[in-house]
Amino acid sequence: MTAVAPRVVLVGPMGAGKTTVAEILAGSWGVAVRDTDHDIVAGTGREISDIFVESGEDVFRDLEAAAVAAALAEHDGVLALGGGAVLRPETRELLADVTVVFLRVGLTDAVKRVGLGTGRPLLLGNVRARIKALLDERSPIYESVATHVVETDGRTPDEVAGSIRELVA
Template sequence: MGAGKTTVGALLAERWAVTARDTDADVEALEGRSISDIFVDSGEGHFRALERRAVADALASHDGVLALGGGAVLDPSTRDLLAGHTVVFLRVGLSDAVKRVGLGSTRPLLLGNVRGQVKALLDERAPVYESVATLVVDTDGRTPDEVADEIAAAIGEAPA
């Protein structure tokens, strides 16, 4: 959350002349409502099922850059599907994440104490992200272009 997945993904897609896709946007398009509304109206379990399906569909049909929602890799079946793919973990620290997301965030997992919730999510998710990643890139204090440059230098041409 706040790492720049969608922004950096779009920059890389442009650089590699492929399409960019975001599974959060796929879920919103499928449901015709925002992720916040899905959480509030149907619950996190429903959202996670939609997210799992969106990731599986995208991995099966999309050959460009794919940005996954922050909680997608918490699902073991999604982690299994990612095996064999180039997976980049954009690591963001607490301070930068809070600045990017904002203390007045409307994100459903951040209701209440935003800083505390972001810290808890980072602490919980970072080890899972690292276990799936083929490349880890720190984003703190860096522009999206700088992050994209590092990824492109590490990966080279667009991964297959």
């Protein structure tokens, strides 16, 4: 039996464009696209923000780790991970054997893309300060799992996807 592995896994913070770029790449390569956040919503019948509020972040992270493990084992197309998926050591270990692209986004672009009136559970309070804290905390982790790093600031999703296509044959 041949092992299944995604063609590429996209990681990065909210606002990096993971889902949008994943869809563009999948379309250009003629492969399926999968997003672990969408898998969690489909599997639980609950929005991620509801899981955070009603069950807590730990429960969400457990669901997320299981969704990532399943996707890595089953999916051979383009895979987009939720922004916090790389926080779990077991997820980082699973990513060691696949091509991972970190979509790096700066604070200004992330805030513009996410918006200040967002319903994202980790952004309660001062949105700009929370995004900065998440970028500062998680960027080294994204870099540690990345095969390639692609800058997204000031670039369209099509331009970002083009850069990835050049890096990932």
